Amino acid sequence: MKVKRYKKVNKNLRFFINNFGFRQPYQILVDGTFCYCALNNKVNIADNVPRYLQGEIKLITTQCAIIEMENLGPKLHGALLILKQYAVHKCGHEGKPIAGSKCFLNMLGKSNENHYILATQDRDLQEKAREIVGVPLLYLHMKTPVLEKPSEASSKASMDRLSALGASETKALEELKSKQGLEEEKMKKKKKIKGPNPLSCKKKKKKTVTNNPINKKEGQPEQDKKKRKRIKLPKHVRQALLENKPN
Ligand SMILES: [Zn+2]
Structure with missing residues (x-):
């Protein structure tokens, strides 16, 4: 054959x-x-x-x-x-x-x-x-x-049986999904209580880079230093500068 x-x-x-x-x-x-x-x-x-x-x-x-x-x-x-x-x-x-x-x-x-x-x-x-x-x-x-x-009758019967099976499977799958969805929501809530998610953490860090008071403090001493430096200018230099200033 x-x-x-x-x-x-x-x-x-x-x-x-x-x-x-x-x-x-x-x-x-x-x-x-x-x-x-x-x-x-x-x-x-x-x-x-x-x-x-x-x-x-x-x-x-x-x-x-x-x-x-x-x-x-x-x-x-x-x-x-x-x-x-x-x-x-x-x-x-x-x-x-x-x-x-x-x-x-x-x-x-x-x-x-x-x-x-x-x-x-x-x-x-x-x-x-x-x-x-x-x-x-x-x-x-x-x-x-x-x-x-x-025959068509046999094929149709098998298709009907399959689609009936498919429908029950889809239903079971949807039930499972909704269950999983609930679980996921629960997990999210738990996570929220525990702390912010890592993405928002990063953003906050970035924000703190510009607004962090520690950095301000770090900036201020720098300005102080400069002021102090000016103060520490030698007297003769200061005198010279003052004398050269146009009135
Ligand atoms: Zn017979």
Whole structure:
């Protein structure tokens, strides 16, 4: 199998494993159309499907599907023999068989609780099964099995579930944030009581550089010194200065 196909089936299968709880052995609900197509294309379902899904499988059908094939005549005898090899799950129509496709839709129910993978070539049944949430569709494209990508109904259900999860997570996160916010405010208040923050401290220091009385005192002695120096001018110099002063 090509790597690209391998990745694709992995992705599609993982969707159903993660969102709808599918587990090995995967239960493949097979109808006559799938067996007929497999026989025509010489595909061995029991060999190819598990290899394609890379997991163990259990092939399942119902009494209604078998009876329908029987009623379609000898042309479908080979396909009927294949279908008859599979495990027959009770469908509730024992004694009063209904059309295979209706029986299968009944088996899938509203949400495919039994985690069936539906294996059919019946376009009408495929269409109806896509409306049911959590139904993987398996069909044959010539010789190749294909697990269809999740239907819109299944994708939407998973998105809704995710957004519901997201909403609850967002709520929890907001609660946590508001709690943290309260804690932070408490911390700030505590800090304010303890003392100013380092930034305001720096500013105050800067202010004190210019207005600090200590510095004033330091400045004043300098002025005093100068005055004293003047006072200490030699007498003759002072005299000279005074004499030179214009009147
Ligand atoms: Zn049935």
